[in-house]
Amino acid sequence: MHVIELVFSVQDVARTRFSSSPMDHLLLGAVAAGPGHYVGASSTRERWWRGARAHVPRKAAPFIELVNASSVQMPDFFGAGIAGDRRRIGDELDHIAAVCDDRVRSDLAIYDAMPQVPRIVEELRDEGARGLRRVAEAAWALHRACLAPDWRDMERLIQADIQRRARVMAEQGVGVMLDTLHPQLAWGERGVLQYTEPPSYGDGIWSVPLDGRGLELRPSLFLQEGLGFLLQDGRPPALIHPVAVGSHQVPPDPGDGLTALLGPVKARALRAIGAGLGTAELALRLGIKPPAASAHAAALRTAGLVTTTREGRSVRHTLTPLGAGLLDANPQ
Incomplete structure (x- = not known):
């Protein structure tokens, strides 16, 4: 059994917050997920992709190729975080495009163990930050053609989910809200949020102190089965979780x-x-x-x-x- 533990202090409880991210949805929307993939299947994402794929521009290819270069994980630079409860895709992509050469090449080390390194990864290793800017431009092209037309409606669903959970947090406390966030999450009295992953992920406990940085909760319409953890060193911790079914009722x-x-x-x-x-x-x-x-x-x-x-x-x-x-x- 593999367990991820997020260890909260009193400061972390006070700094638990919500935000929405179009970049999260662009990443998950472009993933060719399915059985055995770390993202897991999502009927909502599949429905969106069926309608969007006819409009995918050729310029989006580098982004889609990199997102699907591995079924295990994505490079950490995609999780480059910015502040704000309602993020704009332009700001998120600018933040990613500003990642330096050394960080780009360091984050690409996750592909070293692959029998054959994907072409887009080799190109990024050669080009560094310049290549990542090209990937960011490809992501912008995909967003503009496929996600932007639906984002306003999607954002309303996300905000409905956030409002419902914020109400639970205000009335019953952070612990109750986190405990009901996902079936595989459990909140303990000692301030530890545990996520038990499927057996295929191996055994062991990975304990991550939040160290007063708090936790950012980011609902996703394209995540259905699991959770996404963004726990890179030096960046605000974030947890991407599915939007609850009840939040699909748009006010x-x-x-x-x-x-x-x-x-x-x-x-x-x-x-x-x-x-x-x-x-x-x-x-x-x-x-x-x-x-x-x-x-x-x-x-x-x-x-x-x-x-x-x-x-x-x-x-x-x-x-x-x-x-x-x-x-x-x-x-x-």
């Missing part, structure tokens, strides 16, 4: 007439259809399964707000003049 925007008329889900569906999304993309945007997305589209069609046409194996929804008029009268 309506106050003062939104379209939501008052149609309800929150159908209002978001109409806006998504207005953005040109088909049924699969609509399901991803709403955080629901495709049959449920089809049902919402059918309800909007019955109300005379959209029309639907089939193009081969895909379905295309289009706003009617009435639907377009409603969106014009109720801008977000």
